Amino acid sequence: MLNAFVAQAAQATPSLLIPQLPDLIWGSIAFAIVLVFFTWKVVPRLNAALDARRDAIEGGIKRAEEAQAGAQEALEQYNTQLAEARTAAAGIRDQAREDAKRIRAELVEQAQADAARVLTSAQAQIEAERQSAFVSLRAEVGAIAIDLASGVIGESLNDKRSNDIVDRFLADLEVSEAAAAKAKA
Amino acid sequence: MLIRLLVVVLLVLVFWLGTRNMKIVPSRGQVMFEFITGFVRDNIIIGTLGEKDGKRFMSVLMTIFFVTLGMNITGIIPGLQIAGTSVIGLPLIMALVAYFLFIYAGIRRHGLRFFKNALILPGVPIALTPFLALLEFLSTFILRPITLTLRLLMNMVAGHMLLVLCFAATDFFFFTVLKDGNFLGLLGVGTFAFGIAFTLLEMFVAALQAYVITILAAIYIQMALAEEH
Secondary structure, three states, rough: OOOHHHHHHHHHHHHHHOOHHHHHHHHHHHHHHHHHHHHHHHHHHHHHHHHHHHHHHHHHHHHHHHHHHHHHHHHHHHHHHHHHHHHHHHHHHHHHHHHHHHHHHHHHHHHHHHHHHHHHHHHHHHHHHHHHHHHHHHHHHHHHHHHHHHHHOOOOOOOOOHHHHHHHHHHHHHHHHHHHHHHHH | OOHHHHHHHHHHHHHHHHHHHHOOOOOOHHHHHHHHHHHHHHHHHHHHHHHHHHHHHHHHHHHHHHHHHHHHHHOOOOOOOOOHHHOOOOHHHHHHHHHHHHHHHHHHHHHOHHHHHHHHOOOOOOOOOHHHHHHHHHHHHHHHHHHHHHHHHHHHHHHHHHHHHHHHHHHHHHHHHHHOOOOHHHHHHHHHHHHHHHHHHHHHHHHHHHHHHHHHHHHHHHHOOOOEE
16 A cells, blocks of 8 residues: 555656646635635634624623622712711701700890899889888878877867878888988998 | 545534534533634634734635645545645645735725735835836745745645655565564664654644645735735
8 A cells, every 4th residue: 555655656746746637626626615615604603603702701891890880889979978968967966056055045035034024023013012002001000190199189180280290200200210221221 | 536525524524513503601622623713713814814804814714724734634644644735736726715815805905006015115226126026026926826835735745755755664674674584674663653753743734734824825915905015
């Protein structure tokens, strides 16, 4: 067999560079068959598979990136909201504190005003009552004194005169009382 | 010719099975298949021509690669023992395909300006232009297909010759010299070892030549597509 190859090779050597017609024809046909098959099936399938894989990988990476970006955004949003909420809470607290202070001051003022008014009105009332008591007491004391004096002297005193006497007496009494009070003070 | 027929049938069968059920998440077989096709596709074709042009010329270039590889490898397959590319027909056909492919690519891209770009180099003194144009014409349009053809053909022929020499010598030493009682016949062990070594070498050369012819075709197309020199 090997000797046959040697013989064949030896025969082929002179025409090595000159193509034989059947050689060209069959070579072309062989090449053409493979070419057609590759163009028709292999390369499209291969490209489709590889592109699909690349798309899948790129899609996966892209999706992951999108998810990450979304999470980042949500985090930032959350932080912003948190900060806003904190600011708002602080504002509300300050406002409440101020309100409380203001309300307290108002209440105190109101109470003080009320107390002052009550005091004033009470003092006025007391003064008025004292005055009326004083007047009625004075009249009663006068009448009693006159009755007493009438009884003592046995005759009714002239109204005009008796009243004058009583008044004078009371005035003297007041003066003496005042003097006593001053001396006491 | 039977060998070629066999190779064609095998190629079609392998690639039909290989691409029949390709998935995004590949099986083991698909990974192996994709390793080889992906090497040709990405490293040779897309690496040279870029994604867009690479896809335009992909099927032809892949055909050149796998036909060459298939036909080369028959040189060491027991029972076939001769490369389909060690006869001038097939290398010549593929060289001509590559030749017309890059001319076609150049004309499609640049029109007739392609020939001007290919022949007249910028920045050359006017006196030298015709001379260089002649040289460029020779190298681009005459020598390229010839070198493509002969490189592949001669590699395969030489490999075949080496294997024939080694195994014929082994045969001679064992069954002629040793049978006559001459211990010089033990030299056959050495020639046999060389034969094995050259078989491995041929395996490598088969793949290498497929790579070389494909990448050269791709580079020729790329040069034709390039804007200027």
